Amino acid sequence: MSGIKKDVFPQIEFRSEVQEYLHNVYTNKELVSEIGQEVAEKVFYSLLSCLSHPPKLTCLRASTHIHTLQDIQHRLEEQLAQQHVSSGDSKSVSTCILSHPQLPDVLLLPVRGPRDVSILDAEVIVGAQCGNAVLRGAHVFAPGVLSAPKFMKVGDKVSVFSDVESRCTRGAIQFQGKKVFLGNGVCVMNRSDIFCANGPVRGVAIRLVDALYQSPSFDGVLPNENLPSVVVGHVLGPRPGERILDMCAAPGGKTTHIAALMANQGVVVALDKIKSKVEKISENAQVLQLHCIKAYCYNSIQAVSSDLTLSCSTDAPPYPEESFDRILLDAPCSGLGQRPNMAISYSLKEAVQLLKKGGVLVYSTCTVTLAENEEQVAWALKTFQCLTLEPQEPHLGSQGMPGSELTRDQRRLLQRFRPELSWHKPTDSHVSEDLQLKANTDTIGFFIAKFSKR
Numbered sequence: 001m002s003g004i005k006k007d008v009f010p011q012i013e014f015r016s017e018v019q020e021y022l023h024n025v026y027t028n029k030e031l032v033s034e035i036g037q038e039v040a041e042k043v044f045y046s047l048l049s050c051l052s053h054p055p056k057l058t059c060l061r062a063s064t065h066i067h068t069l070q071d072i073q074h075r076l077e078e079q080l081a082q083q084h085v086s087s088g089d090s091k092s093v094s095t096c097i098l099s100h101p102q103l104p105d106v107l108l109l110p111v112r113g114p115r116d117v118s119i120l121d122a123e124v125i126v127g128a129q130c131g132n133a134v135l136r137g138a139h140v141f142a143p144g145v146l147s148a149p150k151f152m153k154v155g156d157k158v159s160v161f162s163d164v165e166s167r168c169t170r171g172a173i174q175f176q177g178k179k180v181f182l183g184n185g186v187c188v189m190n191r192s193d194i195f196c197a198n199g200p201v202r203g204v205a206i207r208l209v210d211a212l213y214q215s216p217s218f219d220g221v222l223p224n225e226n227l228p229s230v231v232v233g234h235v236l237g238p239r240p241g242e243r244i245l246d247m248c249a250a251p252g253g254k255t256t257h258i259a260a261l262m263a264n265q266g267v268v269v270a271l272d273k274i275k276s277k278v279e280k281i282s283e284n285a286q287v288l289q290l291h292c293i294k295a296y297c298y299n300s301i302q303a304v305s306s307d308l309t310l311s312c313s314t315d316a317p318p319y320p321e322e323s324f325d326r327i328l329l330d331a332p333c334s335g336l337g338q339r340p341n342m343a344i345s346y347s348l349k350e351a352v353q354l355l356k357k358g359g360v361l362v363y364s365t366c367t368v369t370l371a372e373n374e375e376q377v378a379w380a381l382k383t384f385q386c387l388t389l390e391p392q393e394p395h396l397g398s399q400g401m402p403g404s405e406l407t408r409d410q411r412r413l414l415q416r417f418r419p420e421l422s423w424h425k426p427t428d429s430h431v432s433e434d435l436q437l438k439a440n441t442d443t444i445g446f447f448i449a450k451f452s453k454r
């Protein structure tokens with residue numbers, strides 16, 4: 001066994017061309033003339049550090065159309081207390097649940113970590129995606145396991161590591177490559193069951209009992225959201241009785257939020273081009289009793305019809321122009337990629353066509369590049385004279401980043417969540433007031449623009 005240091009995660013390592021591209025974004029001429037080269041460089045390296053660490057809070061969006069926030073908070077606290085008792089881990093810490101100071105439907109759960117956890121001799125390696133989920137409080141599911149000791153059996157205690165460079169072969173008995181420690185767990189499956197020859201195995205393989213970052217899991221009870229995604233719903237501002245279009249909707253996190261904000265009155269059309277994902281939207285809508293959601297498998301780029309006999313209130317796509325009061329385009333983005341995706345511009349065009357005059361269009365992404373954010377906004381304003389940028393309510397993030405053709409005043413109207421700006425080395429402190437303040441800054445990278453149509 002060996003002890004570990006507090007800040008264990010290395011900076012995220014992109015492919016060199018991606019890193020160079022992002023570096024250019026974060027040290028662009030306009031930005032450097034505002035804040036100076038040295039600060040710009042520091043912010044960029046903070047971005048690389050903070051991206052590899054989980055936020056200090058888990059954000060839960062409560063379905064306040066069914067129960068009050070207090071009611072939901074109370075029930076979750078009961079469930080947490082139960083998880084604490086049944087975890088059987090003497091080191092497990094019961095966690096308080098906080099409300100968000102500005103968002104009426106958000107609950108915040110402090111994440112404890114990095115905790116002092118000793119590494120065991122037996123090692124299990126999981127894929128990077130599985131590893132990320134573990135850092136957010138999940139157990140290890142069988143499909144995520146890549147390597148496990150030769151005779152690993154139910155009840156064994158193991159240390160879990162993430163294969164951050166995707167080098168580990170599935171079924172290996174050990175792994176010498178670069179790995180990051182995530183915590184300790186108890187096997188609930190034998191190695192022979194996990195890597196069984198008769199096709200993929202489902203279910204939990206290792207139950208985490210001593211996680212490096214401890215965060216309660218409410219799988220199947222409440223969806224984990226990220227805070228900026230909840231802000232999107234409020235910025236769109238849907239009202240009961242309206243017709244709303246969510247152009248890239250799956251798995252439906254924002255769709256269900258929009259429907260809840262409308263008190264389930266009106267219509268929320270949810271389009272996604274992948275069939276299996278659309279089924280997930282319908283499932284989520286049903287579970288949350290949101291009957292105003294109509295989900296369709298459809299390519300949004302083809303959602304505008306030239307058939308003038310079609311009614312604006314038709315449920316199924318395509319739709320005539322000016323059919324919707326509000327439209328959300330939560331664009332598929334590269335995450336951090338370097339290719340400006342032309343498809344985004346095209347769906348912005350469809351969004352503008354489908355929006356009623358006087359209507360509201362919200363464009364959002366979960367990426368940090370200028371090309372997919374500020375430059376898309378500049379392009380849209382230049383291409384569609386009918387669009388005006390609007391202030392956002394609430395505005396909890398930073399303003400837009402310099403470096404596109406947008407003016408300073410236009411950038412002020414944009415909302416960019418920039419966790420790198422307040423990043424400092426993680427510690428295991430969890431004072432409630434600090435955390436509530438952190439909720440708006442310790443987020444994922446995210447971008448929101450709001451337009452109205454004349």
Ligand SMILES: C[S@@+](CC[C@H](N)C(=O)[O-])C[C@H]1O[C@@H](n2cnc3c(N)ncnc32)[C@H](O)[C@@H]1O
Pocket residue numbers: 229247248249250251252253254255271272273274277298299300301330331332333347
């Ligand atoms: C960022 S995700 C959307 C997340 C979703 N808004 C939520 O909050 O749960 C982007 C989605 O866009 C879908 N998509 C991409 N291109 C599309 C298109 N042309 N038409 C419809 N859906 C599309 C993808 O399948 C993906 O599910």
